[in-house]
Amino acid sequence: MKGQTKLTTLDNGIRVVTKNLESFDSVVLGYWVEAGGVCEEESNCGISHFLEHMAFKGTTTRTAKQIAEEIEAVGGYSNAYTSKEVTAFHAKVLKEHKQVAVDILSDILLNPTFAKEELERERGVILQEISQTFDTPDDIIFDHFQGVAFKNQSLGRPILGPVEVVSKISADDLRRYRTKYYNADNVVFAAVGNVCHDEMIESANKYFSQFSKTKTPTHDTTYRYVGGAYSDKRPLEQAHLILGFNGLPSSDSDYYTMAIFSAILGGGMSSRLFQEVREKRGLVYSIYSFSSSYKHNGVFGVYAATSADKLSELSDVVSNELIKMRGVITEKEFNRTKAQFKSSLLMSCESNSATCEQIVNQTMIFGRPLSHNEMLEKIEAVTIEDVQKLTDKILASNASVVTVGNCDCEKILPVLKANGIKVTA
DSSP states (O other), X not given: OOOOEEEEEOTTSOEEEEEEOTTOSEXXXXXXXXXXXXXXXXXXXXXXXXXXXXXTSOBSSOOHHHHHHHHHHTTOEEEEEEOSSOEEEEEEEEGGGHHHHHHXXXXXXHOBOOOHHHXXXXXXXXXXXXXXXXXXXXXXXXXXXXXXXXXXXXXXXXXXXXXXXXXXXXXXXXXXHHHHHOSGGGEEEEEEEXXXXXXXXXXXXXXXXXXXXXXXXXOOOOOOOOOEEEEEEOOOSSEEEEEEEEOOOTTOTTHHHHXXXXXXXXXXXXXXXXXXXXXXXXXXXXXXXXXXXXXXXXEEEEEEEEOGGGHHHHHHHHHHHHHHTTSOOOHHHHHHHHHHHHHHHHHGGGOHHHHHHHHHHHHHHHSSOOOHHHHHHHHHHOOHHHHHHHHHXXXXXXXXXXXXXXXXXXXTHHHHHHXXXXXXX
């Protein structure tokens, strides 16, 4: 399954990256635009996500229904997503139908109409999506966390945008944003599966030859991590908590150290947090650590939920386990975590969707896909001392403490501070 990965930059600037997996009957392909939440101002927050929704709502040659019917008629499916730094449009089809997918995806990329009726209908859908997120505490807490970590900055604003802004976004706003960021030099076209690189180059030249060659403005901001405390008080059965810190950018030399650090602390059933907080004390049903990396910034955190009267105890245990990462890390747990991480990397090769995401992200970050041997070598090079040093680096930052539920995070700040966690609200 370790097929050959190839990267070619077309004359107009589009990067085409493929990985040939001959044993697969399917192909995942699509285009990834380096434009997301970080490209927005407060006045148009949510426009990247709105544009993603509108891409499937009609072109100059297809209606929204025709777009859906044509991809499903060959047994395939299409989807899209918006993140802080990327908007992606992709499809999965059997190998014999890959040109159908390329044709449809290129059409929605190049020829959207933003028809008024479709725009207003989709606006309603997005407003419902915002309401759904607000009603889901283990979703909305991450928006709050991002806002505390990067206060009053685009990296801290929600991807979906606020209701008052989304309610006013117009077709002209979408066109202006698209003209600014949807240019050839800002796009990666990728395909993974039973696919030939030269064939994808030919398809890209055919379908994307008229793509805008306007130079996309460089978006190279290093955001200022702030931290602090925030409570979203509401009558819930559980108190949801995130205890977070400044993290690492995607290209940082300690990127894999962070992954191992997070896995040891809260990455699975054998992790320290799961064993201590859930198995030993029965304080939670769900607890895990996470690390999110961006071009020049990153965050690390722990999420958990418990009853409001147990929140102080939970905070005490979680912060103590964080501090303990400075101390003894046994060879047994370290090697076990490394093995899990390497296995996860290799097993991801069995998914062309995961592989496609991986080679696209690496192309955007490093300018090329990395080989599995390169990644495995980086993982293997991480030492216990590296993890312990990273603990000091993480804990040196001002914590971001966020709660959602019938609770107040101000009441747990003394507990955190007593355990050595820096918190300045």
